[in-house]
Amino acid sequence: MxxxxxxxxxxxxxxxxxxxxxxxxxxxxxxxxxxxxxxxxxxxxxxxxxxxxxxxxxxxxxxxxxxxxxxxxxxxxxxxxxxxxxxxxxxxxxxxxxxxxxxxxxxxxxxxxxxxxxxxxxxxxxxEAPKPQRSISEQIKQDFLDRFRPAIMETLQKREAPKVPVLPAKTEPAPAVDDKKLAQQMMAEIQQRTAPKKILPEGKLVEKAVAFLAESKGDIISKDLKKKGKEADIVALIPSQIGNLKYLILVRDKKTITDADLSMAYAEAANKKLPALFMTHGKLTKGAEAYLQTISGLVKVKNLN
Structure with missing residues (x-):
């Protein structure tokens, strides 16, 4: 058994x-x-x-x-x-x-x-609750209306105002609007706004963590890069004596690891109902080492130096 x-x-x-x-x-x-x-x-x-x-x-x-x-x-x-x-x-x-x-x-x-x-x-x-934001399409529509609102209002006022004889003014004619050029400009703005965001490159520490999982024959399920790719939260299946076990792997680019860092890692893993593996190249403080003894193996630490 x-x-x-x-x-x-x-x-x-x-x-x-x-x-x-x-x-x-x-x-x-x-x-x-x-x-x-x-x-x-x-x-x-x-x-x-x-x-x-x-x-x-x-x-x-x-x-x-x-x-x-x-x-x-x-x-x-x-x-x-x-x-x-x-x-x-x-x-x-x-x-x-x-x-x-x-x-x-x-x-x-x-x-x-x-x-x-x-x-x-x-x-x-x-x-830190995020403020509601408009979608890209709604923002583009709003920008379009804001740009052309003065012209629209002027046209409506001309239609509603009574016709009064006006002496011709000696002014130069307004330049003609190039519809093709305007359409191209609007399309360029739309493409710029809707262009996909650049994928963040993985930092050296994250690359080491992924390489470690590959050597351990781990199977990465999800990877969420943080701090411009320098850190990551990874969910992966790692082989063990009883089969593949699912872990929450927290990759943290810090020189010093405190008990507060490990406590936060434990809380995140507990919310996901997963054991935690904390990967870093930093050094544990005495408080962090004492905390690891207190929680008796609920968080494992792997130094990637």
Missing amino acids: NNIDKVYELLRQNGPMLPVEVASKLGVDSFLASAYLSQLTDMGKIKPTKERVGSTFVYFIQGQDIAASNKVSILLRPTQKTARMFASSVPAGAEVEQKRQAFAERLQEIEKKETEQKAIKQEQARV
């Missing part, structure tokens, strides 16, 4: 579970447990709950919906969380009690960080 089947069997026997509980049962880290659960979710064998517990979901199989909902409700009650999560018929020794307390504190810390990150994202979305 492979690990994927073992995870499914754990859920069938024990009911809804958190990734950390699956990791404890299998004897692996939380990163691999989350990857197994993500793979089973993509296969349609299990489902995640709608609500998060801290920074993750509770996973369950078909028919365990009510049990999953009840477990989430219990875990989200601060006054009852620790007691109900670790209820056991076996008397707890000092070492077991210490592990329980450490797990509860870690869960609360992750939940707090997730709440803070969510508040920061909501504030950024509010401040």
Whole structure:
């Protein structure tokens, strides 16, 4: 029985579970447990709950919906969380009690960080909300009307004004409008406005990341270039012992990587329900190294130097 089947069997026997509980049962880290659960979710064998517990979901199989909902409700009650999560018929020794307390504190810390990150994202979305823009065709129509509006208004005024005899003025005749030249000018403007944007070239760091994925026999699903091609967000399938696993790969061109950079990477990956692989040529600060230990493998870092 492979690990994927073992995870499914754990859920069938024990009911809804958190990734950390699956990791404890299998004897692996939380990163691999989350990857197994993500793979089973993509296969349609299990489902995640709608609500998060801290920074993750509770996973369950078909028919365990009510049990999953009840477990989430219990875990989200601060006054009852620790007691109900670790209820056991076996008397707890000092070492077991210490592990329980450490797990509860870690869960609360992750939940707090997730709440803070969510508040920061909501504030950024509010401040950076894009203003509605006109489509290219609407803008071209508006520019055309703005250019010829004076001539149109003048023509309408002439039609509405009463005919009054006017002595001929000694002025030079207005130059004739070259319709062909005007049409060519308008077509040139339209082509210039509707021309496709230039494709950004990939920076050296992004090229290294793509080369690394090719050497690892990874299959790139999507690639979103950022900062003029120097950085990118890539979704790719990477081979593993249990088959191809889908990752969110964040390529960041920074000399120094802080815990805030890794925290943001973790939040983006969690929103996509994918494990994160952070690629860079920068150096981790002590705070970043401590953060990696705190989240226990939920974000992997690959230095491309």
